[in-house]
Amino acid sequence: xxxxxxxxxxxxxxxxxxxxxxxxxxxxxxxxxxxxxxxxxxxxxxxxxxxxxxxxxxxxxxxxxxxxxxxxxxxxxxxxxxxxxxxxxxxxxxxxxxxxxxxxxxxxxxxxxxxxxxxxxxxxxxxxxxxxxxxxxxxxxxxxxxxxxxxxxxxxxxxxxxxxxxxxxxxxxxxxxxxxxxxxxxxxxxxxxxxxxxxxxxxxxxxxxxxxxxxxxxxxxxxxxxxxxxxxxxxxxxxxxxxxxxxxxxxxxxxxxxxxxxxxxxxxxxxxxxxxxxxxxxxxxxxxxxxxxxxxxxxxxxxxxxxxxxxxxxxxxxxxxxxxxxxxxxxxxxxxxxxxxxxxxxxxxxxxxxxxxxxxxxxxxxxxxxxxxxxxxxxxxxxxxxxxxxxxxxxxxxxxxxxxxxxxxxxxxxxxxxxxxxxxxxxxxxxxxxxxxxxxxxxxxxxxxxxxxxxxxxxxxxxxxxxxxxxxxxxxxx
Ligand code: ATP
Ligand code: MG
Numbered sequence: 226x227x228x229x230x231x232x233x234x235x236x237x238x239x240x241x242x243x244x245x246x247x248x249x250x251x252x253x254x255x256x257x258x259x260x261x262x263x264x265x266x267x268x269x270x271x272x273x274x275x276x277x278x279x280x281x282x283x284x285x286x287x288x289x290x291x292x293x294x295x296x297x298x299x300x301x302x303x304x305x306x307x308x309x310x311x312x313x314x315x316x317x318x319x320x321x322x323x324x325x326x327x328x329x330x331x332x333x334x335x336x337x338x339x340x341x342x343x344x345x346x347x348x349x350x351x352x353x354x355x356x357x358x359x360x361x362x363x364x365x366x367x368x369x370x371x372x373x374x375x376x377x378x379x380x381x382x383x384x385x386x387x388x389x390x391x392x393x394x395x396x397x398x399x400x401x402x403x404x405x406x407x408x409x410x411x412x413x414x415x416x417x418x419x420x421x422x423x424x425x426x427x428x429x430x431x432x433x434x435x436x437x438x439x440x441x442x443x444x445x446x447x448x449x450x451x452x453x454x455x456x457x458x459x460x461x462x463x464x465x466x467x468x469x470x471x472x473x474x475x476x477x478x479x480x481x482x483x484x485x486x487x488x489x490x491x492x493x494x495x496x497x498x499x500x501x502x503x504x505x506x507x508x509x510x511x512x513x514x515x516x517x518x519x520x521x522x523x524x525x526x527x528x529x530x531x532x533x534x535x536x537x538x539x540x541x542x543x544x545x546x547x548x549x550x551x552x553x554x555x556x557x558x559x560x561x562x563x564x565x566x567x568x569x570x571x572x573x574x575x576x577x578x579x580x581x582x583x584x585x586x587x588x589x590x591x592x593x594x595x596x597x598x599x600x601x602x603x604x605x606x607x608x609x610x611x612x613x614x615x616x617x618x619x620x621x622x623x624x625x626x627x628x629x630x631x632x633x634x635x636x637x638x639x640x641x642x643x644x645x646x647x648x649x650x651x652x653x654x655x656x657x658x659x660x661x662x663x664x665x666x667x668x669x670x671x672x673x674x675x676x677x678x679x680x681x682x683x684x685x686x687x688x689x690x691x692x693x694x695x696x697x698x699x700x701x702x703x
Contacts, residue, residue, distance in 0.1 A: 231419040238411030246400050253396055254385055263377035268346045271360045274304035274372045282364050297321050306372045313367040327352040421448045437463045475640035479655050483515035525657040532664045539668050540581040547572045549582055553589045565602035571609040575617045579692040580669045588665040591658035592621040592685050600625035616688045624682035637663045
């Protein structure tokens with residue numbers, strides 16, 4: 226019955242309101258069952274009667290018993306109180322209502338009684354269970370005067386059932402009205418709390434069928450923050466689904482083009498279209514280049530997949546960056562020579578860094594490769610090393626075609642190429658090099674930035690944290 230959050234909330238509120246009102250109601254009934262106004266009047270009457278009778282029996286030794294009985298009966302009638310007199314041994318000697326009502330065996334705190342002293346009104350039940358209010362007073366001859374009156378209580382059930390102009394029925398009505406409005410308010414609050422969650426449920430259902438909608442930010446603070454997180458999460462899911470779609474589209478496209486080319490040239494070789502040895506050599510060379518391109522792309526994709534899954538562990542060896550860059554430059558010198566681009570290094574003493582030299586060589590290699598690839602022949606690529614605070618900074622500067630400002634924020638995205646039409650031939654890439662470089666640098670707690678001006682050239686700056694003192698190599702080792 227109470228399966229939904231809204232009904233559960235409503236039921237909880239209703240329960241709390243009901244219990245609170247119930248407790249207040251019972252306390253009120255218990256209070257009114259004691260008939261507080263009449264009780265107070267009875268107490269005042271007892272005190273006045275006790276004072277008056279006390280004065281009358283002040284010379285009790287000289288009053289004959291009959292006269293005493295008569296005087297006490299008069300006092301009973303005048304004040305409507307039961308008058309009792311006990312001797313020193315607390316034996317009852319006079320009772321103004323003897324025979325009419327059950328005997329009243331009162332426990333009188335004798336020790337605490339002092340002659341004439343005012344004692345507060347006490348209460349006690351008689352043998353039949355009726356409550357009495359009484360007031361004891363020590364009178365001469367060590368006797369005890371007690372004035373008593375039935376306790377004016379109306380009882381729990383009687384109070385509960387009482388009607389008319391009494392205050393209790395008014396309170397009962399007020400309680401019912403409070404309960405009614407309390408339940409309406411509880412219903413509204415339950416709706417207020419649960420409706421954003423309902424919207425979230427709707428939105429989740431839509432996401433599962435591929436429709437993305439933002440949930441409005443409303444309701445209590447926690448629900449608002451949940452809605453915020455939900456919207457962020459939905460955005461990430463959408464972006465990640467989009468990225469997956471883009472990725473599949475890019476991979477298929479980048480594989481399709483070389484495969485078509487390979488297929489075409491292989492066909493030409495098979496059916497003899499490429500008849501001359503020169504044409505055959507050209508066909509074989511295209512097939513070789515395209516296969517090479519596909520091979521590189523698959524290797525890069527495998528690397529990215531391993532970075533994403535965390536399957537690759539990066540070594541944490543002390544690295545001498547000068548030696549590492551020398552290695553990279555040595556590897557790319559033949560390529561630079563072919564492109565008539567000169568590779569220059571501006572090395573300096575820099576502290577040791579910690580990391581995986583093969584992976585860093587892969588990242589730096591792609592930056593050098595790009596610099597050569599996008600530079601005109603006869604130009605220069607400069608690699609500079611320096612120490613800046615807690616970091617070392619390695620910049621790869623070329624004076625090539627540069628990157629248009631609109632493409633700069635996207636060059637580190639997978640498969641992104643600023644101008645696909647400019648890529649071609651054996652130099653052709655897949656747009657994965659910078660994405661891999663960025664992954665490698667960030668796994669080394671570093672960062673990579675690019676500054677570029679179309680037609681002027683580009684600078685890629687890599688910042689890597691310097692290793693702590695104990696890992697540094699001595700300056701003289703370099
Ligand atoms: P891959 O590296 O996968 O072989 P790629 O070199 O095209 O292919 P990235 O290295 O990721 O891919 O570079 C992405 C794009 O950024 C390049 O296609 C190019 O448009 C641009 N780019 C990168 N470096 C430079 C540079 N030094 N000068 C001009 N453009 C650059
Ligand atoms: Mg590249």
